[in-house]
Amino acid sequence: MEGTSPFTEGIKPRVILVASRADMIHEAYMTEADRVLSSIVQSMQKMFGKYLNIHDRVFLLDCRAPGHANIERLRQCLHQPKKKVPKLCAEMLKHVEAWTNDTSFPVLSWNDYRHKMSKLHPVVGEEMIRMATSYLQDMGEILYMKYSDCDDDIVMQPQWLCSDVFGPLLATHSFAKFAKTLERKKFYLYGEIKQIFEEDWDVDRVFRLLEKFEILYEEYSDSSHRSKSTEKRYVITGMLDDCMPPSKWQKEPSKEIYYGRRIECHDDTDSFSPGLFPRLQTRLYHTFEKIGRTPSDIWKNGIKVCDEVEGLVYMPKGWKAIHICVRAERREDIKACHNLLDKLMNTIEDVLDISCPGTNVDRYILSSRSLRNHVDPECVRYYTIETIVAAEKHTRRVYDEQFGDEEKLEDLLCVGFDTTLLRKFGYKADIKWMTQDAKQKFAAIMDHKQELRNDYRYLADIVDMKYDETKCLEDKECSGTQHVLSTWSQKWAEEQHSAEASGDGKEPKKEVLASNFSNLMKVLNHDEMQRDDAVDVIVEMFASLGIRQEREDDS
Template identity: 35%
Template sequence: MWRLKGLLTRMKTQLQAHQRAIPKLCAEIIKCLPKWTKDKCSPKCPVLRWAQYKAAVMEMMGIESLADEDFLKTSSQYLDHLGEILFVSSLTEPIVILAPNWLCTDVFGKVMAPKNFPIQHLRTVKDIVKKDEIQKVFQDVADIDLLITLLQEFQLCHTFDGQEFIIPGLLTQAMPPEKWQKTEDPTKTVYFGKQVQCADTTDMFSSGFFPRVQIRLMRQLKNRPLLWRDGAKCFDCNVESLIKLSPDGRAVNICVRSEQADKQSCRQMLEQIDNVINNVLDECSPGTTTEERVLSARALKEHREEVYSYGMDQIDKAEAGDGIVYHDILGFSEDVNDLLYGGRDDDGEEKEQGAVGNRHRQPKMYGHHNTIINAGDGAVFHMYEGAVGAVEQLQLEDSVSEASSDRLALE
């Protein structure tokens, strides 16, 4: 143990010796964070709304107003990138979390802790968390509505009425079989779908991937979806869709169907769900390589227990030939048009919108940083190797005079 401590001490010394200079305003804010945590808010809820944070900065600088509020926001984003604070800028009034560890440990920890953890944590009733339960667990937090706003911004929960909250990461129920049965007239019902799976054995989805997909579905779809631990069922006019996570958690299957054979609406819903999944993959698993496969329409219509699919190379080969693809395990052939578009439309032409089959999704690597937490659509908590973007224009502590820090002040 003493050797490990010695190594860590030497590494810390080396890192500090080569640490880059930071903007002067940011350095001053960092010095004040412990004091603000005690004086400006409660240590049990180290959060400031933008007006409070701005007032604290002006008090620190000894000024009465700011000449350039955007400059302060840019500085705060820089501190967010360093992990010194969390700057939630996607709200009408931004929120600043002075102690990121508080959010991760005292909030996320209590929300996501399993039942056997020896800490007070949220308990669900039929996979629902009531607001009273949140108030009970977080009784030390004065502003429960602010806490709920943070949970929603970091896409951990969703509510339709403000009193009952769905936290996908806490769902325990599996999909009941009766929720996806054969239709009254299977011969007229159109089925087709796609699969998004990890391309290699070394690839995997992050633990927050599918819960965040469920959050996005609740936010973006017109009708409230049904949710389970490993799936979701969505509705829209003449169309139903079923999204299922594979038992090993390495693939997502999307099936759409319409009893009225509304192929166009099926394609639109499939495209919408596919966009949600790809966007969440870019956020939660940016280094994961995935590939798409086409589900067997006949197997879907027959409601087989297993999911059967075709690789895109098989589809490409069939399209270049007679348009028929054969499944070795199932032992039957299918028309490529049925698989990709739900069959030909009445005018004899396939519609490209919502068609199954993006060939391959390469991992998206975001420059020099790794996404740790994404808050909503605007606030992002990153760990950067260095300062980038607009913050390069900020003054550095070692290269400017004290007087230049008055750039924010009105003369």
């Protein structure tokens, strides 16, 4: 936030804090009010002092009394002598003011602006003109709009942008000063927006400014997708409905499977740009429209999407977090849930890089129970990745201290597709997190009976499954290998829970081998098994995640 020109380099923007309603504070409580105001200043200086020069007092005003003592003090503070403006900048500002008086459209392209200035100051080079222009922007006298794909713009009268452009664009019918306003709706055609501006304006340049300020967005992020004969459509975020239509995410008994993620600003000094969510909405709208799944609705802080399963992207109040939710009816849809969740997360990450470069964010796992019970979106619970990892490390469920209940990790992460815990624990991860592709390959190998019995039946013996249980698997159509792996993981978890419940502090007697990949590899490499083909499946799975094969001394 420091100055953008050499003239202002290192100068922090000056901020003065003002509080109103002084008339509502009883004289007996003024000391307490001063204490609160002082703490506010200290808090703001601590939070933003690195970037802003915050005045050391808050001006508490009675806005109904022009002669109030603090109003006079505020005037004196505001009228402190300004830093002397460099001579070139002062002369350039006079030219800008003269040009502004001669036109109803106070915007020049950089080339036109530079050419005019060079004629008036022939001995001044382009780089010096650029530095002086940046100084005038830092002083708030003009707006220097820089673009990566076209010539820059100079807005010579910033107030014009607010009163003559933003005003009619966002005004309701109650603003009589504007002859033409827009009806509130989701999309606007280019011609509908154009008609509210003056006929002699360069309207394309106005649209470019509006997109730069992230006030509106073209519906299509890829212009090649739209035919030349089709009129452009835009989203004006300030004109969208404020609230999610109740019918778009109702509680449905048939929807049992819920997963969710949360992306949140790391601390109070981080924030998402105002244009982040609108840009995300239009990107998502375009993405799903291209695959024939046009989003069913869009509103100011949310969008509903669908690709085999339903998805909701929502921004809670405060605008410092984004919730991503997916839901389905059957466990067979977990893959689709993961794919949609992954697609939405990747899109959000891409838009974050564009709209909020440098913003630090944290990622959380939303509570499936909260989502399934359709808790108020503002109150959905969530867990840190560290909490998830700690629960898995101790073979526990995730515990919520505030509500005093637990959730299974399998309900929070898409089993067979989410690789979070595989990446964290490597070969020490539980076998229940084996990817679906690897599990199918592994089962296809181990389900085939061998004369030496070095197949899923040997694994069943390791898990201490009874003969009748193993024999029963032979008569079923399901995979014996997958059933054994599931039983092994379940028995290990039950043993750990029992040991924890006993609470005697003694090291529990281990009747079941820990159900991790390291032990599975040992079993497969055992002299009585020697199943290199099955080992290769596990090694390939971890290699695809960038995890090297475990050596004997590693375990």
